[in-house]
Amino acid sequence: MVLVNSPVEEIKNKLDIAEVIGEYIPLKPAGPERLKARCPFHNERTPSFMVSRYRQIFHCFGCGEGGDLITFVQKMEGLEFPEALRLLAKKANVQLPQYDPKLTTEKTALLDVLKIAAAYYHEYLLKAQAARSAREYLSQARKLKPETLEIFKIGYAPDAWDGLTLALKKRGISEAYLISAGVSVRREKGEGVYDRFRNRIMFPIRDVHGSVIGFGGRALAENEPAKYINTPQTLVYNKSQVLYNLDLAKPEIRKQKIAIVVEGYMDCVASYQAGVGNVVAASGTALTEGQVLLLKRFASTAALAFDMDPAGENAAKRGITQAWKENLEVKVISLPFGKDPDECINKDPKAWHQAVAAAQPILEFYFSRTLGNLDPKNVQDKKAAAKVLLPILSWVTDPIEQTHYLQKLAEWLRVEENLLRRKLTPQKSADEKFKIQPSKVDRQEALSQRLLGLLQLEPSLIPEIAKKLPTEALNGAWQNLYKFVQLQYSEDNLLNISEWQQAAAKRDPSLADGLAISAMAVADLSAGTSVEKHREIETVTQELQRVWFNKKLIQLTQELRLAESRGDKENVQKLTSLFQELTQKFKQS
Ligand SMILES: [Zn+2]
Incomplete structure (x- = not known):
């Protein structure tokens, strides 16, 4: 039999949730197939965010967030399902059906337009007769090698009003999309649109996942007043949330734990070509909060190669204080010559390597600059x-x-x-700004999870607990699983947890997820002694009984009041005896 997988299943099969999540937050092992971390969705000191490799799910016991790797990426990146799927498809090298309306949003449509536009500019640079001076400028003045142009997909926007616009319209792309993507501008007089970028070297700006989200265009003509123009803010491009080249630089940044931050695209490309690959461009001389958070995912230190002035009050404007708040260390790279890294590298690539190696902690830099004079x-x-x-x-x-x-x-x-x-x-300290949040998970739910996790560690106690604790004492979402483990134990007498997992997955995948989640809830106890586990089961069971009795008593009191107001004597009597029975039981336990 040939299994026809949906793209969603194919993506899930090819990617490991632990690796995907590990790109966002540091995960620590917590048992054989489990990992834990401090939750990215609420603020906490001790990790209650767990990942199960076996079920390929995550669950936070603090705030209750949970799901599979697509859910995680959606929440983390603020994406709709189709956008998250697309991002993961790229990572997994899975082809998505192209014109499935279910897999298309406004954002994914814009990304398609931008990808085609980038290919157009790149192709034009490499082949067009009219791009000769652009090619010469890049190879001679900027000393860029053909493979560098290829890696960065550098392009050229022709010196015309409708080069790109016509080419993209021919591919069936509407004017509305050309404007939304930021590559064309509506004419002020008359109808139609024209190219935003003309006679410019084009740098496609990619997001952290490698999708083209905008462009930076450098004027080729020396007398052009605007040396650089950028894509305006669009649905997919927000200048303050992007670091140019992070997608290519991230493996090297992660390895070295240092990200070199330069100002311009050309600085970045030149550095990459010179063999210093852990480099990104901030498109300005300040780090924004969004950029700091992005860097934090891959680096512990940011080495800034901006033109730094020693005035202390500018530290905040530069984003340095922002970096400190996020515990990102800051260093400064001082150039031996040249006004920017591009110029320095153009003259002597070795000097750039040396300057990078000699990066100074920012406070050293401020001290020597200030006190030296x-x-x-x-x-x-x-x-x-x-x-x-x-x-x-x-x-x-x-x-x-x-x-x-x-x-x-x-x-x-x-x-x-x-x-x-x-x-x-x-x-204000970081702690004051980001208050630790108390757990949002209901107590009965937390106890139910814990009990089911404990029963997986000590299945022999299931019959005894089943006698003490009725199903309705558990939180609603966990009652099915409670019934399932009892059935599993009595019918099949399977004591092996992996067999439970298989049986659950066959019956209902949500049962299998429940098993994995509740197992994660007791990860702290899995290495404990049998005595410890028994004691914990005892405590949790008593707590669940207490919570349940309390709920039950409140309910009975209300019913009793209602019966009394109606003068329903028979019911009053019945409820009163039930009430006494319950309070009696509650006292005993
Ligand atoms: Zn959480």
């Missing part, structure tokens, strides 16, 4: 030094680091460290 014996200079450096030190989040540099400054100024410390401006 000042005289510690001159009182005006002393005041100037404190004025520049104290605001920066106020932002340092690590107390050890802060003290180290405060001492250094105090020594230079020859004043008491405490005097300087009092002058620091208090900053």
Whole structure:
């Protein structure tokens, strides 16, 4: 029999959820097939976010989020199902049916337009007669090799008003899409649209997954007033959320744990060609909050190769304080010559390698820049030094680091460290900004999960617990699984958990997921002794009984009141005896 898989199943088969999630957050092993992490969907100190390799699902016991790898990517990236699927299809190298309306959204349609536009510009650069000066500029003035043009899919926008517009219209793409994608502009007078980019070297801007989301266009003509123009904000392109080249650089960044951040596309391409591959461009001389968070996924340090001014108050504008807040270390790369990395590399690639290797911690940089020009014996200079450096030190989040540099400054100024410390401006700490959130999961639900997990660890206790605890004492979502484990135990007497998994998957996949989720809920106990497990089962069972009795009592009280108000004596009597029976039971346990 030939199995015809849907693309969704094919993607799920080819990708491992642990690897996909591991690209976003650091996962730690928690048992044979389980991993854990601090939940990315709520703030917590201790990890309650679990991943099951066996079932290929994740579940957070703090906030209740859970699902498969597609759900995870959707939540993490804020995507609709078709967009997440597309992203994962690319990762898994799975071909999606192209014109399935179920798999298309406005966003995916724009990505298609941009991909075709990038191919058009690239093709034009390589082949068109009219692109000769562009080719010469890139190969001679910028010294870019053909393979570099290929890797970055660098292109050329012809010196015409409708080069791209006509080519894309011929492919059946509507004017509305050309405008939404940001590649064409509506004419102010008359009808129709024209090319946004003309006579420009085109850098396709790709997102972290490698999809083209926009363009940066560099003017080829030297007298052109706007040297660079970018795609405007569109549905898929938001300048502040993108780091150019992150998709290609991320393996090397992850390996070295350092991301080199340059300002321009050309700096980035030149560095990559020179063999320094862990490089991204910020498209400006400041890191935004979105860019810092993106970097944090792959790096522990950002080495900035911007033109840095030593004025301390600019640290915040540069995004440096933002980086500190997210515990991203910041270093500064100082160029030996040239106004930017591109110019430096063009003259001498080795000098760039050396500059990268000599990157300085940002505070060292500020200190040597500031103090190097000042005289510690001159009182005006002393005041100037404190004025520049104290605001920066106020932002340092690590107390050890802060003290180290405060001492250094105090020594230079020859004043008491405490005097300087009092002058620091208090900053809101990261903890204040991101309050730890209490668990959102209902107590009965948490207990039910835990009980079912424990019963998988100690199946021999199932008959005993079944006698003590009725099904309705468990949270509604877990009652089916509770019945299932009892049935499994009594009928088949299967004590092997993997056999349970198989039986559950055959009957109903949600049962199998439930088994995996509840097993993850007790990952902390799986290595414990039998005595510990028995004691925990005892405690959890009692707690569930208590929660259930309480609910039951409240319910009975309400029914009793209703019966009394109706004068239904028979029912009042029945309910009263039930009430007494229950309270009696509750006292015993
Ligand atoms: Zn959570």
